[in-house]
Amino acid sequence: MALLDIRNLSIDIITAQGKIRVIDKATLNIVDGSIHGLVGESGSGKSLIAKAILGLHNENWIVTADRMFLGCTDLNKLSFRERRKIMGKEISIIFQNPRSYLDPSKRIFDQMREVLPNKIAKKRFIKRMASKSAHYLAIKELLHKVGIQNDKVVVNSFPHELSEGICQKVMIAMAIANNPRLLIADEPTTSMEAVTQAQIFRLLYKLNQLHNTTILLLSNNFGSISNLSDYISLIYCGQTVESGSYKQILKSPMHPYTQAMIKTILAFDEEVDHKSQLYTLPGSIPPANQLPIGCRLGPRCPKAQRTCVMNPEAVNYKGHIIRCHFPTLGEK
Ligand SMILES: Nc1ncnc2c1ncn2[C@@H]1O[C@H](COP(=O)(O)OP(=O)(O)OP(=O)(O)O)[C@@H](O)[C@H]1O
Ligand code: SF4
Ligand SMILES: [Mg+2]
DSSP: OEEEEEEEEEEEEEETTEEEEEEEEEEEEEETTOEEEEEOOTTSSHHHHHHHHHTOOOTTEEEEOSEEEETTEEGGGOOHHHHHHHHHHTEEEEOSSHHHHSOTTSOHHHHHHTTSOHHHHGGGGTOHHHHHHHHHHHHHHHHHHTTOOOHHHHHTSOGGGSOHHHHHHHHHHHHTTTOOSEEEEESTTTTOOHHHHHHHHHHHHHHHHHHOOEEEEEESOHHHHHTTOSEEEEEETTEEEEEEEHHHHHHSOOSHHHHHHHHHHHHHHSOOOTTOOOOOOSSOOOOTTSOOSSSTTGGGOTTOOGGGGSOOOOEEETTEEEOOSSOOOSOO
16 A cells, blocks of 8 residues: 555746756655665755655745645645644654754754654653653663664764764654654765665664654665665656566666666676776766756667657556656566
């Protein structure tokens, strides 16, 4: 069953140069209890989609969607206040660079206390000291959940006294304080060293397996998140180009963009001659205000033909959602 069902989400941003369609009919179906990887190069629109899900947009954005349901709740029909209530309670987000999201002037204890569920926070008004220990116990439990054992040291520290990996674990602990149904991890390990990256990914996997937290994992690195994901969607220039289960995507990718991404990771696995060139798509992703006519991948696509000057529509082929005039059909 889908926990989050988004169909034809579009985002237009009003800029000084005019209206730009940064997300164009994106479709995302996140199965309850799964890890769903959303992969695309930098600038492809992953964070914009996350912000649209959270309702974190300003008046310069025009957000439309044919369908945007969280479980049985139609997010399109909620007022701003109702949407804010859902954020944090039902949907939480963690970002890259956790230090920049933590308040540098407050100890971790005080920052975590602010995000505790209301029922614990209310005890503050009953008896101050009793509430402090109730808070501490709740915080300690959360820190243990994310694998931080030395809770005493961490709660009394300021963010700058902790490593980046610990800060990210604290952010994850804060994000799961209200037992959200959906956790969005927006490039949670960018610029972290390999060991810390592995720890954070293991932690997200554990949260999913042990606590059944549904996770939407955004990344520009196909290789690093593909093994963790039950489902994978690929996004290019604001359009979801292919979506399917891990097996479907890895075993029988249909879209030239997905095939290129997979070829890139395989190139790292294969033995290659010294200083030989690794596979990569030619060119780079165009800025949102200089998009090509028709298929947005056109100028970089090895399979492009004349028809590609027309924008392909997304179609469902044996459970794959695919947006291409010439997909590779039925191959294993
Ligand atoms: N407020 C804005 N005004 C105009 N354009 C924007 C705005 N925010 C994002 N964009 C453009 O939308 C596109 C998608 O941006 P987004 O930040 O979602 O990419 P991303 O996939 O998250 O990239 P990264 O991997 O670097 O985080 C980019 O071309 C970006 O320049
Ligand atoms: S529609 Fe054409 S240009 Fe676009 S991905 Fe498919 S083959 Fe390539
Ligand atoms: Mg981003």
